[in-house]
Amino acid sequence: MTAPTANPPGAATAGTPPDAPRPDSGHTVWQIAARHRKLLVTGVLLGVLGAAAALGQPLAIGEMIRAAGLGESLAGPITVMILLFCADAAFSAVHAYLIGRSGENIVFDVRRSLTGRLLRADLAAFGRHQQGDIFTRMVTDTSLARVALAQSLSQLVISGFMVAGGIALMLWIDVWLLLLTLLCLGLASGMSVWLARRLRIVAVQNREDTGAFGSDLQRALSALPTVKASRAEEREQRRISGLAWQARRSGVKVSALNAMLSPAMNVGLQVSLAVVIGVGMTRVTTGSLPLADLTAFVMYLFYLVSPLVMFFLSIGQFQQGRAAIQRVDELAGLPQEEDEPAGPPAAPAGGTPAAAAADTAGPAGEEPPAVEFRDVRFAYGAGDDERDREILAGVSFRVPARGLTAIVGPSGAGKTTLFQLVERFHRPTGGSILLSGADIATLPLDTLRGTVGYVQQDSAAMRGTIRENLVYANPSATEEEIREAVETAGLADVVDRLPQGLETPLGEQGSGLSGGQRQRLCIARTLLQKPAVMLLDEATSHLDSDAELAFRRALRRISGRCAVVAIAHRISTVVDADRIVVLEDGQVRDIGAHGPLMERSELYRRLAGSQLNAGVRADAGPDGVGTGAGQRALV
Numbered sequence: 001m002t003a004p005t006a007n008p009p010g011a012a013t014a015g016t017p018p019d020a021p022r023p024d025s026g027h028t029v030w031q032i033a034a035r036h037r038k039l040l041v042t043g044v045l046l047g048v049l050g051a052a053a054a055l056g057q058p059l060a061i062g063e064m065i066r067a068a069g070l071g072e073s074l075a076g077p078i079t080v081m082i083l084l085f086c087a088d089a090a091f092s093a094v095h096a097y098l099i100g101r102s103g104e105n106i107v108f109d110v111r112r113s114l115t116g117r118l119l120r121a122d123l124a125a126f127g128r129h130q131q132g133d134i135f136t137r138m139v140t141d142t143s144l145a146r147v148a149l150a151q152s153l154s155q156l157v158i159s160g161f162m163v164a165g166g167i168a169l170m171l172w173i174d175v176w177l178l179l180l181t182l183l184c185l186g187l188a189s190g191m192s193v194w195l196a197r198r199l200r201i202v203a204v205q206n207r208e209d210t211g212a213f214g215s216d217l218q219r220a221l222s223a224l225p226t227v228k229a230s231r232a233e234e235r236e237q238r239r240i241s242g243l244a245w246q247a248r249r250s251g252v253k254v255s256a257l258n259a260m261l262s263p264a265m266n267v268g269l270q271v272s273l274a275v276v277i278g279v280g281m282t283r284v285t286t287g288s289l290p291l292a293d294l295t296a297f298v299m300y301l302f303y304l305v306s307p308l309v310m311f312f313l314s315i316g317q318f319q320q321g322r323a324a325i326q327r328v329d330e331l332a333g334l335p336q337e338e339d340e341p342a343g344p345p346a347a348p349a350g351g352t353p354a355a356a357a358a359d360t361a362g363p364a365g366e367e368p369p370a371v372e373f374r375d376v377r378f379a380y381g382a383g384d385d386e387r388d389r390e391i392l393a394g395v396s397f398r399v400p401a402r403g404l405t406a407i408v409g410p411s412g413a414g415k416t417t418l419f420q421l422v423e424r425f426h427r428p429t430g431g432s433i434l435l436s437g438a439d440i441a442t443l444p445l446d447t448l449r450g451t452v453g454y455v456q457q458d459s460a461a462m463r464g465t466i467r468e469n470l471v472y473a474n475p476s477a478t479e480e481e482i483r484e485a486v487e488t489a490g491l492a493d494v495v496d497r498l499p500q501g502l503e504t505p506l507g508e509q510g511s512g513l514s515g516g517q518r519q520r521l522c523i524a525r526t527l528l529q530k531p532a533v534m535l536l537d538e539a540t541s542h543l544d545s546d547a548e549l550a551f552r553r554a555l556r557r558i559s560g561r562c563a564v565v566a567i568a569h570r571i572s573t574v575v576d577a578d579r580i581v582v583l584e585d586g587q588v589r590d591i592g593a594h595g596p597l598m599e600r601s602e603l604y605r606r607l608a609g610s611q612l613n614a615g616v617r618a619d620a621g622p623d624g625v626g627t628g629a630g631q632r633a634l635v
């Protein structure tokens with residue numbers, strides 16, 4: 001039997017980028033666009049050649065009129081005309097293709113770079129952005145940026161060239177007629193520039209409004225069961241419709257300004273056409289201007305209509321694109337996780353940090369602790385008082401390389417924060433955390449996170465099959481390893497009962513499995529990673545008594561192979577832990593085994609009695625950011 005190929009959830013199955021990522025030479029939209037300048041410039045040059053061919057056409061027609069008036073052969077002028085038409089068509093077609101292609105290349109590179117920066121963003125900074133807004137910037141704003149950088153810019157150059165060339169040729173034909181034309185067009189152009197400026201301001205507002213609508217929609221949809229259970233459909237619809245209305249209002253303003261741009265130019269052109277024909281015909285009748293020249297002049301005026309309108313429309317479009325580019329660049333500017341080791345390299349490639357930390361391991365032969373907290377201090381601090389509050393106030397304890405260490409404490413004591421610091425989602429504000437004797441600040445993130453397995457509180461399963469979820473952190477896991485992990489995590493019965501077994505598809509956030517099953521899935525996934533340290537955050541809170549007993553046995557087995565640190569609200573899960581760290585208000589109150597702690601620690605006795613202590617704090621941000629899980633559960 002051959003094992004089905006496993007792809008991580010969300011892995012691309014089609015349309016995989018043809019080329020490997022380029023070395024990052026800047027991530028702003030302009031810097032990325034600059035990398036595609038060759039194709040862009042070639043496209044623009046061909047467009048200019050097409051425009052030049054178009055500009056030659058009125059001259060050729062004038063020549064034809066002159067030849068007809070003199071009774072000469074028309075074969076020459078007609079041939080020139082046909083050649084000019086063909087050249088215009090061919091250059092314009094290739095120009096449109098190249099500009100379209102470079103636009104797609106730019107937006108692809110922008111999205112690729114942005115995806116990488118979002119995935120590597122500092123979690124704290126990422127958490128301050130609304131997800132719906134991120135999607136709007138990623139999808140809609142990047143499309144607008146493409147239009148601005150490819151179509152609008154090239155149109156600006158080409159129509160600018162057409163206008164300049166047309167004016168030069170009109171000057172050559174008759175200076176007075178040109179001055180009259182410019183007077184009329186100047187007024188219209190001034191009006192158009194003013195409109196384009198206004199358009200940019202309104203376009204920025206419209207992008208913001210659309211982003212706000214997307215964010216709120218996403219917020220409600222991601223918590224749809226809560227919305228329904230709270231009978232909040234009406235309220236949500238009103239609120240989201242209100243935001244949609246704001247987006248509509250600013251969108252209408254954009255349309256109004258856009259709509260005024262072309263007529264402003266058209267009116268200018270029509271007035272100048274009337275003036276030129278009136279004055280020109282008078283001069284033709286007095287004999288001071290040949291009819292062929294007036295015909296060519298009027299044709300140029302007609303030829304100017306489209307480029308002039310395009311020129312000002314492109315300015316408008318470009319202004320909208322600049323607003324989008326600004327928003328994309330803001331997203332690309334998200335602070336990134338620092339992956340520069342702060343000291344000398346601490347671990348050989350692919351190895352655990354232990355070897356590099358041999359000098360910190362103490363007496364020869366003694367294994368350094370798997371994890372050590374040394375006087376660790378931490379505040380989520382972002383300037384405001386509440387977040388500056390110290391969550392961890394000098395935490396010190398050691399986790400031996402083997403065995404089960406439990407962390408217990410009231411809700412909000414800082415237990416999850418401890419784990420997040422080990423994963424380096426945040427940096428301690430004081431003290432240090434050592435992994436097998438090496439300061440985690442000196443470790444490459446990949447080594448750190450490869451060594452530490454983390455089962456989160458809100459067990460994070462994803463859309464995809466059970467198999468895809470399982471092998472997410474270790475795509476090359478064998479069938480045997482998968483089976484062992486599934487059994488160890490107590491998920492074997494569940495998988496065996498499913499008709500499609502490991503190939504059962506799961507919905508968003510792993511829907512299709514119960515909370516407890518999802519949690520076991522995440523535990524199995526972490527086991528497959530073969531970590532040296534396993535962090536389990538409330539990993540047993542969803543398990544029933546039988547499953548919990550089986551899991552405790554599994555824990556013992558796993559903790560014989562690696563260090564296991566488990567946060568547990570159920571004291572029953574950790575009664576047989578090798579050591580229990582009792583945490584309260586960001587400080588270690590006691591460390592010991594269950595028996596002695598029951599005798600000497602009043603806090604521990606209280607926790608053992610109540611299983612779950614929690615206090616409600618009212619500072620929850622989006623998605624409950626800023627609260628412990630117990631606090632969130634009470635909201």
Ligand SMILES: Nc1ncnc2c1ncn2[C@@H]1O[C@H](COP(=O)(O)OP(=O)(O)OP(=O)(O)O)[C@@H](O)[C@H]1O
Pocket residue numbers: 380387391409410411412413414415416417418617625626627628629630631632
């Ligand atoms: N992203 C955040 N920004 C600001 N404050 C936060 C953030 N995450 C947590 N906190 C605060 O830090 C404190 C500790 O939270 P933590 O999640 O570590 O507690 P916990 O002991 O794991 O709680 P629980 O048992 O309820 O899960 C809480 O008071 C919480 O309000």
